[in-house]
Amino acid sequence: MRNKPPYALSSVDHALHLAALLQQEGPMRVTDAAERLGVAVSTAHRLLAMLVYRDFAEQGPDRRYRPGKVLRPAAASAAPVALLRELCLPELRTLMERTQESANLMVPAGAEVRFIATAESPQVLRGGDRVGRSLPAHCVSGGKTILAALPPTELDALYSEDDSVDLPRLRRELALVRERGFAINDQLTETGLTAVGMAIKDAGGSPVAALSLALPTARFDRERLPGWVGALSSAVAKVEAALSAR
Incomplete structure (x- = not known):
């Protein structure tokens, strides 16, 4: 059983939760993300923008967000x-x-x-x-x-x-x-x-x-x-x- 840390940072938690949702559920709009997280649309937009910046998400031509390269299977590096x-x-x-x-x-x-x-x-x-x-x-x-x-x-x-x-x-x-x-x-x-x-x-x-x-x-x-x-x-x-x- 995993307990939520008493020092949890809500912004970090939201970002990680959103990354997991993208990986598990696939494409979503900003409004979908806001609804799933229970946050304002503006907050969801900022979270998605940061995920895009770090390659955890990418935005398609239909303006929906999808899992980015970091969340897709990738070869492991043998380098130290x-x-x-x-x-x-x-x-x-x-x-x-x-x-x-x-x-x-x-x-x-x-x-x-x-x-x-x-x-x-x-x-x-x-x-x-x-x-x-x-x-x-x-x-x-x-x-x-x-x-x-x-x-x-x-x-x-x-x-x-x-x-x-x-x-x-x-x-x-x-x-x-x-x-x-x-x-x-x-x-x-x-x-x-x-x-x-x-x-x-x-x-x-x-x-x-x-x-x-x-x-x-x-x-x-x-x-x-x-x-x-x-x-x-x-x-x-x-x-x-x-x-x-x-």
């Missing part, structure tokens, strides 16, 4: 997430301060990457906090560098039965990523956002994570690319050294 977060947080902050752009840490999870830490740019127009979000690895800059470091058999296992991915074309793109040592996501996951990523490898050379810099496409400048890649390379080298030391 807690350790990577601990080692990478200082480097993310340094990356952000050095470039004045948002820096992200992501780990592989099947054919996706999951964002586990962000250091947001102080600029008004910036790449936002993506912690908790999962995106297709073959579209994301850091995800591409992780895929590029995989053995061909592992890459085939991920995509051989996925008709939405042109595997021969992906192989060619990943060959270029291996040659360069970094990858670019030019608005593949979000219009107006460009990112540059680089993989983090363990002592055995296997990719366990990736770092990326995300910035408004309007601020992306090819002449600044060597500086961004250099900053990423420095951060990756420090994290890989720390991983080896552990």
